Amino acid sequence: MDSPTFSLAPRPAAVLARLQNVPGARYGAAAVLVMLALGVRLMLSSAMGNGYGYTCFYPAVILAAYWLGARPALMAAGLSTAIVYAFLGPVPLHWNMDGRGLVALSFFLLSSALLIHILSTIRARFNLLAANHARVEALATGQAELFHEHAQRTTDHLQLISAILQLRAREEADPMVSRVLTNAASRTLLISRAHREFTGNPDSRIPFDAFARKLVEASASRGGMEADKVRIASGDLDVPLEHATALGLVLLEYLTTLKSCPSATNLAVILADDGDRRTLDLVAAGDSNVTPPRDIPLFEAVSEQLGGELVITRGSTGCGVRISFPATIQPAQAWAPVAVSLH
Numbered sequence: 001m002d003s004p005t006f007s008l009a010p011r012p013a014a015v016l017a018r019l020q021n022v023p024g025a026r027y028g029a030a031a032v033l034v035m036l037a038l039g040v041r042l043m044l045s046s047a048m049g050n051g052y053g054y055t056c057f058y059p060a061v062i063l064a065a066y067w068l069g070a071r072p073a074l075m076a077a078g079l080s081t082a083i084v085y086a087f088l089g090p091v092p093l094h095w096n097m098d099g100r101g102l103v104a105l106s107f108f109l110l111s112s113a114l115l116i117h118i119l120s121t122i123r124a125r126f127n128l129l130a131a132n133h134a135r136v137e138a139l140a141t142g143q144a145e146l147f148h149e150h151a152q153r154t155t156d157h158l159q160l161i162s163a164i165l166q167l168r169a170r171e172e173a174d175p176m177v178s179r180v181l182t183n184a185a186s187r188t189l190l191i192s193r194a195h196r197e198f199t200g201n202p203d204s205r206i207p208f209d210a211f212a213r214k215l216v217e218a219s220a221s222r223g224g225m226e227a228d229k230v231r232i233a234s235g236d237l238d239v240p241l242e243h244a245t246a247l248g249l250v251l252l253e254y255l256t257t258l259k260s261c262p263s264a265t266n267l268a269v270i271l272a273d274d275g276d277r278r279t280l281d282l283v284a285a286g287d288s289n290v291t292p293p294r295d296i297p298l299f300e301a302v303s304e305q306l307g308g309e310l311v312i313t314r315g316s317t318g319c320g321v322r323i324s325f326p327a328t329i330q331p332a333q334a335w336a337p338v339a340v341s342l343h
Helices: 011-019 025-043 055-068 070-089 099-171 174-198 207-222 241-257 296-306
Strands: 205-207 230-233 238-240 267-273 277-285 308-313 316-327
Touching: 025 055, 025 070, 055 070, 055 099, 070 207, 070 267, 099 174, 099 238, 174 316, 205 207, 205 241, 205 267, 207 230, 207 238, 207 267, 238 241, 241 267, 241 277, 241 296, 241 316, 296 308
Parallel strands: 230 267
Antiparallel strands: 205 238, 267 277, 277 316, 308 316
16 A cells, blocks of 8 residues: 655645646636635625625635735735625725725735735745755655665675685685685675665565566676577576575676677576476577686586586587576575684
């Protein structure tokens, strides 16, 4: 359910916004208000007689000042004065010069002028406040979006650093250094996950097909492999944000590598669901000189972080990359106590 929208603009805002775009419409609306007031006055003529001539016209002046502005309100006051003085006096179409009539006329004109000034000022303040509120809201929204984007990038970078540390730990010959790197990778991954929770929607999942297509289009616009040479097949599978970041890294890396391949090269991106495991296949075909991934350590690091297995095959008709990994996010590795630490 949508939350109610708070607005500082005078009501009815939609009608008034349309009137602003029609020349003379505000003055016509002020005249309509005066005619409505005249109708009420005529309906009450049996009770009021020749007295209280200006009373029913005050609402027309007030509403015109608040809704339409100072000039339409002045026109409403002048039109009301002419109607009352000319037609609602003791003698119609006769100059009423007695003291009572002049006092009533003076009081109506003076009070109308004060009301128009006060309400027009309030209206202008409301418009200024509404404009400032909209500007501040737009600024806050823009800053929030920038912060969210920066936070998401920081989270992705931490996740990549964790994967690289884990890979270096596996390759390290010294057991002590390997344990230090493993602990650092585990803690960095936990920091990344905590950071993702802080930025919101840590458990959200995204459709892989749409995500991969966006990456392919973005890569093509920046000199990567042409989008029409990439085929994506994943059905309606969705993946956690952490998996999407990892898979997106390897996909972008391979798209960048394949841009230097012959024009006949094409790429198939296939994400399959095998129950409790997922399999990502990147199959480049169309030429015997298809280049395998250049940044093999990145692929190994991502596979290591996902808790999966990496297989790269090379044949006469192309190259294939397969990453098989658990469908659920795996817990970070347990820390092995050591005397030193990177954190």
